[in-house]
Every structure is written in structure tokens, then in C-alpha cells.
Amino acid sequence: MPSIAKIPLKLYGVPLSQPFRSCAWTLLNLRVPFEIEMAVPGMSSKVGTKNENFQALTPHRSTQVPLLVDNNTGLVLTESPAIMSHVCERYGTHNQLLAPSGSNQKALINSYTHWHHSHTRFLAKIFQTKVRPDLKALLNEEDHERIRTILQNIDRGWLQSSPYIGESDTPSVADILAYGEISTLTMTNLLKVDEFENLSSWMNRMTQLPFHDVAHAALKDLGDLSQDKGVPIAKRIGPATKAGLKAFADAQQIP
Known part of the structure; x- marks a missing residue:
């Protein structure tokens, strides 16, 4: 039997963070406050995240988001795949967003979440060139080739024989993680995926997952980043962040 979160969990991060949104979207689908x-x-x-108060939350002094504090159990957890798996296993019902333990599907979902960090996550560099000038992230020809290879691997590999990642007929945390990275770029007009048939169809299916629009409200507010609109990015990030925070808060007021 799943546990009930009597005390709301605390999720540290910002709505424009891809991994943060994936964790928040998962919590909404599980109806975990x-x-x-x-x-x-x-x-x-x-x-x-470089403040002492944040770093002191974890023994390894993490400066990364998301970070989850579960005051129901005393657990402090970093890394989005670990956070998502934990909340699914502890608070989910009927293997919601996660396949049965010991199954081939669960193994494949785990395989993708490990693959994600060194592959799909690389796509974040495209977004960072626009919103994180402090990182001085620039894309070269090799980066563009790598991005195309990653998209091909998802299209022809992970999604070749099933509607969702992990040879599954239903979405899982693996799909939420992958979609979080790719949708960040498609919704801000920084990436086109029309040529990837399986990938495009999968992305359309993912928009039907409950709370999709809530989880991506910040991106919608941020808008097109492909062209300079004359408004400094710093002045666009603030309103987008507020829109995302409001959407998450409002969604939890709905019975």
C-alpha cells in the first residue's frame, strides 16, 4: 500500500529548470502535496544554490536543483531521477508512472534515466546559451552533431517499437524526464523535431498527460527565444518564474 504524505513535501528549484519541472509534474500526477x-x-x-543555507541541506553540499525534502520520512534527496522514482514508489498507486519492480519495463525505465544524464540532458546547453549568460555556454559544430545524434537515438531507439520509453504503453518518469528537456526547446522555438516521426508523435501524446500546461506555464510565459525581442532576458525570466510558481500553486487548490 502506498504511503500518504501527511506533511507537504518541499521541492527546491525554479520553474524554468527542466529537472525541477519534471519532478513537480510527477508530484502533481501522483496528487502528492x-x-x-x-x-x-x-x-x-x-x-x-551557492548559499550556505542551501548547501547545508545535503552532506555532499549540493549546489544543484531540484532538491527534495520529505519531512514525512526525514529524507533529503537530490538528482531528479532519484526524486521521481522515490515519490512514485512511496506515494504512487498501481505502479503509477513506474513499472512493477523486477519487470523488464522497470529495468528499461531505469536504463533510460541513467542514459538521460549523459545524453538528453546535453540539450539543456541550447537553453543555457539564452538564459544563463554566466555559464558562457556556446554551441559549436560538434555540439550540433551530438544533439542531432541524441534526437535520432530517442526517435529510432527508445521510441522505435512502443508509444512510450521503456517499451511501455503508458508514460513513465522516463518520458517525463525526456520530454522536459526537449519541450523546453520546442516551446521556446529553439529546436524543431518535425523530421523525427516517432519523437514528434510521442511529444504530441505527452501533451495529454494531466497537468501538462501547469508544468509548462513558465515556458509558455517566457515565449520565443529564437529572436531578440528587445527585452533583456533577465526581465523575461522574472515574470516567467512567477507564472510558473502561480500555476503550480493554483493546481494544488483544485480538489
Whole structure:
């Protein structure tokens, strides 16, 4: 039997963070109550991940988001795949978003979440060139080739024989993780995936997962990043962040 979260979980991060959104979207689908604690990547301010208060949350002094604090169990957890798997196993019902333990599907889902960090996650570099000038992330020809290879691997590999990752007929945490990275780029007009048939169809299916629009409200507010609109990115990030926070809060008020 799944446990019930009597105390809302705390999820640290920001709505424009791809891994943060994946964790928040998972929690919404599981109907697990949670509160958002702002933690801005790369900042040393009071709400920054380089602040001592944030680093002190974990023994390894993590400066990364998302970070989950589960006061029902005393657990503090980093790394989005670990967070998503934990909440599914502890609070989910009927293997919701996660296949049965010991099954081939569960093994394949786990395989993707490990593959994700060194492959699909690389796509974040495209977004970083627009919103994280402090990282000075620039894309070269080799990066573009790598991005195309990653998309091909998802299209012709992970999605070749099934509608969802892990040879599954239903979406899992693996799909949420992958979609989080790719949708960040498609929704801001930084990437086109029309030529990848399986991938495009899968992305359309993922929009039907409950709370899709809530989880991506910040991106919708941020809008097209492919062209300079004359508004400094710093002035666009603030309103987009507020839109994302409001969407997550409002969604949890719905019975």
C-alpha cells in the first residue's frame, strides 16, 4: 500500500529548470502535496544554490536543483531521477508512472534515466546559451552533431517499437524526464523535431498527460527565444518564474 504524505513535501528549484519541472509534474500526477522553495542555480544570494543555507541541506553540499525534502520520512534527496522514482514508489498507486519492480519495463525505465544524464540532458546547453549568460555556454559544430545524434537515438531507439520509453504503453518518469528537456526547446522555438516521426508523435501524446500546461506555464510565459525581442532576458525570466510558481500553486487548490 502506498504511503500518504501527511506533511507537504518541499521541492527546491525554479520553474524554468527542466529537472525541477519534471519532478513537480510527477508530484502533481501522483496528487502528492508539495511546496516550492525558491533555489536559483548559480546564485550566492539568500535564495541561491551557492548559499550556505542551501548547501547545508545535503552532506555532499549540493549546489544543484531540484532538491527534495520529505519531512514525512526525514529524507533529503537530490538528482531528479532519484526524486521521481522515490515519490512514485512511496506515494504512487498501481505502479503509477513506474513499472512493477523486477519487470523488464522497470529495468528499461531505469536504463533510460541513467542514459538521460549523459545524453538528453546535453540539450539543456541550447537553453543555457539564452538564459544563463554566466555559464558562457556556446554551441559549436560538434555540439550540433551530438544533439542531432541524441534526437535520432530517442526517435529510432527508445521510441522505435512502443508509444512510450521503456517499451511501455503508458508514460513513465522516463518520458517525463525526456520530454522536459526537449519541450523546453520546442516551446521556446529553439529546436524543431518535425523530421523525427516517432519523437514528434510521442511529444504530441505527452501533451495529454494531466497537468501538462501547469508544468509548462513558465515556458509558455517566457515565449520565443529564437529572436531578440528587445527585452533583456533577465526581465523575461522574472515574470516567467512567477507564472510558473502561480500555476503550480493554483493546481494544488483544485480538489
